Amino acid sequence: MSTTAAPSRLHTARAGVQRFGTFLSGMIMPNIGAFIAWGLITALFIEKGYIPIGALGGFGKDAAGVPYVGLVGPMITYLLPLLIAYTGGKAVYDVRGGVVGAIGTMGVIIGAGIPMFIGAMIMGPLGGWTMKKLDAIWTHKIRPGFEMLINNFSAGIWGALLALVGFYAISPVVVYLTERASDGVHFLVDSNLLPLTSILIEPAKVLFLNNAINHGVLTPLGIQQSLDSGKSILFLLEANPGPGLGVLLAYSFFGKGAAKASAPGAAIIHFLGGIHEIYFPYVLMKPILILATIGGGMTGIATLAITQSGLVAPAAPGSILAVLAQTARGSYFGVILSVLLACTVSFVIASVILRTSKDKGEGDLAAATTQMEGMKGKKSMASSLLVGGGTAGGVALATDIKNIVFACDAGMGSSAMGASVLRNKIKAAGHGDVKVTNAAIANLTDTYDLVVVHQDLALRAGQKTPSAQLVTVDNFMGSPKYDEIVALLDEQAANGYGEAPTAGDVAPSPAADAVTAPAAGTTRPAQVLRRESVVLAGAAGDMSGAIDEAGRLLKDAGAVDDAYIASMHERERSVSTYMGNFLAIPHGTNEAKDHIQSSAVTFARYAQPIDWNGKPVKFVVGIAGKGKEHLGILAKIAKVFGDKEQVAQLESAATVDEILDILGKVNA
Incomplete structure (x- = not known):
């Protein structure tokens, strides 16, 4: 009993740390572009930069004797922490949580007087979580018409209170913790013990615990150190591509089989592309090679410490190009030397291990990649790059796809529409055993084989379904990804998975949309699209006005x-x-x-295309579905707008009757 319990507890603990690390990196990684921008501005325009400009770098005074503020200080003090806080709050409670989290973080920033990355990583999610709990108290209890007033004031009041809490309570604690962590780093540096961190960092990378260490601790501390001294060694403790490159080169020269054949390509992707996880399976095939990466990591860190070199900002991804782009002025020699020496030491140790072992690294690379994905908890990029997993125009092959879900924020409009289009394509291709459903992201469970989602919602969907393959789209009606998914299913059937298409399955059956039909016993209103709800010439001139027009038509129909x-x-x-x-x-x-009283559909056509977040829109269909009625309605709308000829007929229709002739299917 004890023998099996221990691995289970270890797996649970590792999974917990991975989730925590993923959450932390989820606040940092989306904002890496801002960190890079700050790093470039710092390297170029500070007093010791390549192009010193006081007004940009924040040194010197103007003609009136007023000190320059510059870009460097405000960006690191306000912009970056607020971005982190907003991202963290948004991950917990969407935009509303992000706004409240950012407000609370402002109190921590002002109270501390120093860049508050750790404070932002605390206050952002805290603001989102507490706002979510508060909203739950009065959800569905607000009188109609007062929702916006209550929502805005509750967010403002709670955000202001959190800012005060951040100022008086959180900032002193975070300052203390930051100072203690900084003291710990200085102790390791002064005692020449910093290279020993590789004993933890290198195994952590292979176990996918690196995000908790790198973006949760090293990046915030490194930013603070970079602000004080213009550079930080901490940015390269984990991101140095040298150790992994050494292992891959050793396999290239002394490995055997698939590992030897694939290692050179993997080395290029790792070193130039910065995809470090691509070398993890090579270590997992022969775990003793972790000694090579530890030796290389320690050498690289020692070189940086001796040469007093570092980066001005995080290098993400860990490509040599990103590393060089963020290298501080005067540190190029030390940084390049640290990468070369780390690679050399790792290569020598790995080569000795491979040459002196009976197993020359000809292990099962596919099995090692699968093992890595099991530890990571989701599909790995390395699976298609190393194992040669089939791809279909950018959608990688996953094994035995039976259950596909199309997810959106509400689980109503776009997901139902996309699911209908995709379902028809899949059935037309003869894959009748593949189930396509739609759901709200909040209701997703990690039980699906493939998740299709709008690209703006990919992060949230991925957190809910870490084991599923994720496909992102930005066009629900005609995304090329749908054809790629069908091609993927064709390849899956050809490889012996799933059910091969048959001649009788080429055309969709009459029950093709059975999933979207109303449940037995329910009655759909006879007229969900009425004559008075059809507008041939919409009056709105922008997206907001068009939404109002669609909403007003729905309200006039007594639906909302x-x-x-x-x-x-x-x-x-x-x-x-x-x-x-x-x-x-x-x-x-x-x-x-x-707030839906009955199901209804409205139609408005616009002579001049409306700018819909950068996309041209001529037809605005408002929809409100009672219960699950909207699913069947959307399935019929999808069939109409999936046919370019019918879209052209809608555009040229001169009367309401012509519109109803085309869209009248929604009333059936």
Whole structure:
């Protein structure tokens, strides 16, 4: 019993650390571009930079004797922490959580007087979580028409209170913790013990615990150190590509089989592309090679310490190009030398291990990659790059796909529309055993083989379904990814997975949309699209006006109230309802379903295309579905707008009757 319990507890603990690390990196990684921008501005314009400019670098005074503020200080003190806080709060409670988290973080920033990255990583999620809990108290208890007033003031009041808490309570604690952590780093540096961190960092990388260490601790401390001295060694403790490159080169010269054949290509991807996980399976095939990466890591860190070299900002991904782009002035020799020596030591140790072992590294690379994915908890990029997993125009092959879900924020409009289009394509290709459903992201479970989601929602969907393959789209009606998924299923059937297409399955059956039909016993209103809900010449001139027009038509039809119309705007701020083929389907959020009195559809056509978040829209179809009625409605709309000839007929229709002849299927 004890023999099996220990690995289970270890796996659970590792998974917990991985989730924590993923959450931390989820706040840092989306903002790496901002860190890079700050690093470039710092390297160029500070007093010791390549192009010293006082007004930009923040040194010197203007003609009136007023000290320059510059870009460097405000960006590191305010912009970067607030971006981190907003991202963390948004991950917990969408945009509303992000805003409240950023407000609370401002109190920590002002209270501390120094860049507050750790404070931001605390206050951002805290603000989002507490706002979510507060909203839950009065959800569905607000009188219609007062929702926006209550929501805005509750967020403002709670954000202000959190800013005060951050100023008086959180900032002193975070300053103390930051100083102690900084003292620990200085102790390791002064005692020449910093290279020993590789004993933890290198195995952590292979176990996918690196995000918790790198982006959770090293990056915030490194930024503080870089602000004080213009550079930090901490940015290269984990990101140095030398140790991994050494292992891959050793396999290239002394390995055997698939490992030897694939190692050179993997080395290029690792070193230039910065995809470090590509070398993890090579270590997992022969775990003793972790000694090579530890030796290389220690050598690289020691070289940086001796030469007093570092980077001005994080290098992400860990490509040599990113490393050189962030190298501090005067540190190029030390940084390049650290990469070369780290690679050399790792190569020598790995070569000795491979040459003196009976197993020359000809282990099962596919099995090692699968093992790595099991530890990572989701599909790995290395699976297609190393194992040669089939791809279909950018969608990598996953084994035995039976259950596909199309996810969106509310699980209503866009996901139902996309699911209908994809379902018809899959059935037309003869893959009748593949189930396609749609769901709200909040309701996703990690039980699907493949998840299709709008690109703006990929992060949230990935957190809910870490084991599934993720495909992102930006066009719900005609995304080329749908054809790639069908090709993937064709390849899957050809390889012996799933059910091969048959001649009788070429055309979709009459039950092709059975999943989207109303449940037995339910009755759909006879007229969900009425004559008075069809507008041939829309009056709106922009996206907001078009949403209002669609909402007003739904309200006039007795289907929704003002709160639902407000939620249509909220939904659009979260993710676009643009569907492709000049169509947008604005609809409310998942939380607004209670504000739907009956199912209804509206149609408005615009002579001049409306700019819909950068996409041209000529047709705006408003929809409100009671219960699950919207699924069947959307399936029929999808069939119409999936046919370019019918779209052209809608564009040229001169009367309401012509429109109803084409869209009248929604009333069936």
